[in-house]
Amino acid sequence: MGANAKGMLAGIGFVAAMLTAPSALAQPAAMVSAERPNFVLVLVDDAAYMDFGIYGGEARTPVIDRLARRGMMFSNYRSSPLCAPSRAMLLTGLDNHRTGLATIPEVLPPEHRGQPGYGMSLEPGVVTVADRLQAAGYRTYMTGKWHLGHDEGALPDAHGFDRSFVLDASGADNWDETPYMPYYRTADWFEDGQRTHLPDEFYSSQFLVDRMIDYIDTGAGSDDPFFAYLAFQAIHIPVQAPREFTDHYADTYSEGWESLRQARTRRAIALGLVPETTEAMPLPEPMRAWTDLSEADRALYARSMAVNAGMLEAMDHHLGRLVEHLEATGQFDNTIFIITSDNGPEPSNPVAEPGFTTWMSLHGYSRELENLGERGSYAFIGPEWAMAAAAPFNLFKFYVSEGGLRVPFVIAGPGIEAGGSSAAAGFVTDVTPTILDLAGLSDDTQALTGRSLRQVISGESPTAYQPHEAIGFEVSGNSALFRGDYKLVRNMPPWGDGGWQLFDLSLDPGETRDLAGDRPDVLASMLADYNIYAATNGVLELPDNYDIHNQITINALKRQLEFYGWQLALVLVFGLGAIAAGIRWWFSRRRQ
Structure with a gap:
């Protein structure tokens, strides 16, 4: 099939998919039970599968652990590999391409800009879980990272939230109103759709919980239940936390990333999170061996991971x-908590990018051991620690290997048996239909990509998906398809080679044994299913020679020119004038 025919098929599939979207919101609270539960949806940013204590992580997360013991934890739940697509899928129950957030604007190639599914904000007609619950009589609140558009009509107040205090960007400083990367000029916060500013005394996890409590209290005395979406900045770059939460991890990571990867793999097997046949891939080249680092670098990286754990603990403390x-x-017993992560751990090493350290200095950041994690510092864990944190899985955020997709998922509250665990497959698109089903709005879920997990968490069924059903993912060329125990995977450079691989996750969740050559029949069948998924959801092929890291750099430079173009033009004019004056002076001296 030619490229034009493929594009036409994708377009037709996309339009068909959009036409199946619900045309009307749920009506009337009178149709649902008077005992409707409240919901607290907690989204952690960039948390790895094993980062919570209950999943075997090193960080102290007693609140999350308690909620998990009160309800059910899933060992086979997956999100998308990147933040905005995950958030769009989480809040709508639709595939990311059907929402308008096929990827994130920071990595969008110009060829995709403005195409259906690639508008970088929720498209007209896309309905959120907040829209649906609001129409059914729920009070709806949000605090934290939005990242689903910032133009007029794109913020939470236009998508079903009664009250909201949100960051529209992919991230920001956790101590004050400062951007975290050159793609942004400022860190823009909005309350109820209006640009606002942070208080002088601010730490992200504390403030977001404070504001959420304020919003919930505004409805005190109301008979209407609430939906609270709490989207923490923890543990996104820059990794930052108060010293009282980081100091007790001072020695936790001193043995290095290879040691942590091995230890987490052993714990995952011991906890029954993965089968005993699980093996973990070794760190790929060009990742560094811990022993190759200087003593000073080992201290800096160990401290960075300590801050990462401390930031997660601080978040858990404030959630508490x-x-x-x-x-x-008196609202706890009737509240259902859902806690998960938007994707796997963050591998970026921003200081390796040209000019980034200069940008840091201009924005008041330093990366020094003495105050790492505190105000004015800039910490990150980098690819080696991200690979270790993702254990026992392969790779991390951005990629569709299990390290990028498989994340923790905890649900607890009325009607959910305490101490439960499930190995049933679950996906980020299942969260909205599950919430709607538990709220008594199951008739409102039929046009969604995902499906309700209610029967799984109630014990009525061991699974929500049948072995023959195919579930696809795609973000910026990184593609996966799940069908029963098999998984089809394509990871793009630099950490992938762009080729298709096939794995049996029931035996090899670490994705160490590619079965593509041994099972060509399964490979061909799953490729056919993936092509159907891509056409139905309007997936666009990447331009030739696309590189995600190069695209980030290009898009950031373009933004810098938008921000500072006139200043640069003045510098250029004055510089050229100075050069011309110098040349005239030189010639005048020669004539003399």
Whole structure:
């Protein structure tokens, strides 16, 4: 099939998919039970599968662990590999290409700009879980990272949230109103759709919980239940946390990333999260061996991972204040908590990018051991620690190997048996239909990509998906398809080679044994299913020679020119004038 025919098929499939989107919101609260539960949806940013204590992580997360023991934890749940697509899927129950967030604007190639599914904000007609719950009589609140558009009509107030205090960018500083990368000129926060500013005393996890408590309290005394979406900045770059949360991890990571990867793999097997046949891929080239680092670099990287754990603990601590508030106000017993991550751990090493250290200095950042994680510091974990944190899986955020997709998922509350665990497959698109089903709005889920997990969490069924059903993912060329125990995978450079691989996850969740050559029949069948998925959802092929890291750099430079173009033009004019004056002076001297 030619490229034009493929594009036409994709377009037709996309339009057909959009036409199946629901045309009307759920109506009337009177149609649902008077005992409708509240919902607290907690999204952690860039948390690895094993980062929570209950999943075998090193960080102290007693609040999340307690909620997990009160309800059910999933060992086979997957999100998308990148933040904005995951958030769009989480809040709509639709595939990311059907929402308008096929990828993130920071990596968008110019050829895709403005195409259906690639508008970089929720498209007209896309309905969120907040829209649906609001129409059914719920109070709806959000605090934290939005990243689903920032133009007029693109913020939470236009998508079903009664109250919201949000960051529209992919990230920002956790101590003040400062951007975290050159793609952004400022860190823009909005309350109820209007540009606002942060208080002088600010730490992201604390503030987001404070504001959420304020919003919930505005409805005190109301008979209407609430939906609270709490999208933490933790543990996104820059990794930052108060020293009281980081100091007790001072020695936790001193043995290095290879040691952590091995230890987490052993713990995952011991906890029953993965089968005993699981093996973990070794760190790929050009990742560095821990022993090859200088003593100073080992200290800096160990401290960076300590700050990462401390940031997660700080987030858990402040989540605990919300839990305590709901207990004190009699709302806890009727509240369902859902806690998960948007994707796997962040591998970026920003200081390796040309000019980044200069940009850091201009924005008041330093990367020094003495104050790492505190105000004015800039910490990150980098690819080696990200690979270790993703254990026992392969790769990390951006990629569709299990390290990028498989994340923790905890659900607890009324009607969910305490101490439960499930190995049933679950996906980020299942969260919205599950919430709607638990709210008594199951008739409102039929046109969604995902499906309700209610029967799994109630014990009525061991699974929500049948072995023959195919579930696809694609973000910026990184593509995966799940069908029963098999997984089809394509990871793009630099950490992949762009070729298709096939794995049996029931035996090899570490994706160490490619079966593509041994099972050509399964490979061909799953490739056919993937092509159907791509055509149905409007997936666009990447331009030739696309490189995600190069595209980030190009897009950031373009943004810098937009921000500072006139200043650069003045510098250029004055510089050329100075050169011309110098040349005239030189010639005048020669004539003399």
